[in-house]
Amino acid sequence: MSSMWNNGIKISIFGESHGNGIGVVLDNVPCGQNIDFDKILEFMARRAPGDEKTSTKRKEKDFPEIMSGILNDQTTGAPICAVIRNTDTRSGDYGNISALARPGHADYTGNLRYKGFNDVRGGGHFSGRLTAPLVFAGAVCGQILEQHGIVVGAHISSIKDITDVNFDAVRVSKEDILTVRAKKFPVIDDNVEQKMLNKIEKARLEADSVGGIIECCTIGFPAGVGSPMFDGIENTIASIIFGIPAVKGLEFGAGFSASQLYGSQNNDELYVDEAGTIKTETNHHGGILGGISSGMPITLKVAFKPTPSIGKEQNTIDYRNLSNEKLIIKGRHDPCVVVRAVPVVESGVNIALLSELLNCPNYSF
């Protein structure tokens, strides 16, 4: 199994949900960058399971032990390695699914690919738990971006059919992003919080699950970074966002809805503002044109499917005996992964954008 991402920044994620621990090695992080460990913990706490009703009841502290690469609160230039111990494992819950494929999960395909040797306990290396080290890496990259005036933030755009308002794609401010980032339940319009919570709770009580969409926005990213065709900013972000378990869709700017507009409606007209900066009146392009940043906010939306592990009885197969079976999943599962995935999406964008800056000859660190 290889869970390596290799761009300007290189990350390698290791571990399994019910093994001794999980972690990440981050290569190519520039030396001499200030890193505040308490802020890393705060960022990671947003992903850790906590709320009994919206997330798994598994209790994990998610404390990253830093093995190398950060000394006296600064990056040394050596690979940064962080290890997170697994403490609250209950592998007995997985006894009845070791040969029964959970519909919607990677049990069947993982078994095929790794010839049955893969650790299925808690989803093994396919578990959402593996996003904890990704969030550690994202926290480090995010702190470096912020020291360069680049701020990334995300919010829950929808849970099933309940929707929040969007960021203002043209005028979104640092304060807008920091305000929503500080919320325990990150929505822009607080009126939708309870409706979303009710939707998740209803699914949980019915032994079911729901999905949703996360919107992410970046401001302060310099214009002129990126490359055309295969090394564009969209490609780099997409390659990491699709590494997040349960992600099934991604759109930039107006995305799929742009296909329903005329060119005259979709084109973002250019102008020079009082400070002499080139801007666009609208931002359907989501801050990226030809794979290269325009200087406008970078906006994207990520669609998450409903959590595959649900308590309802489902039809499945036993891949050892090739028989048809019934499955009732035990274990502790998120009735909706979207709430915990908000900092995971921010992390993917942080890592991708720092990589783009490191790759860009026009930008010096």
Ligand SMILES: Cc1cc2nc3c(=O)[nH]c(=O)nc-3n(C[C@H](O)[C@H](O)[C@H](O)COP(=O)(O)O)c2cc1C
């Ligand atoms: C933060 C987070 C938590 C997750 N928690 C669960 C969970 O409790 N139960 C589950 O079945 N899937 C969970 N998932 C999703 C599965 O890991 C994922 O659907 C599975 O590995 C199959 O991959 P795919 O959906 O990307 O194809 C979670 C995903 C994330 C991002």
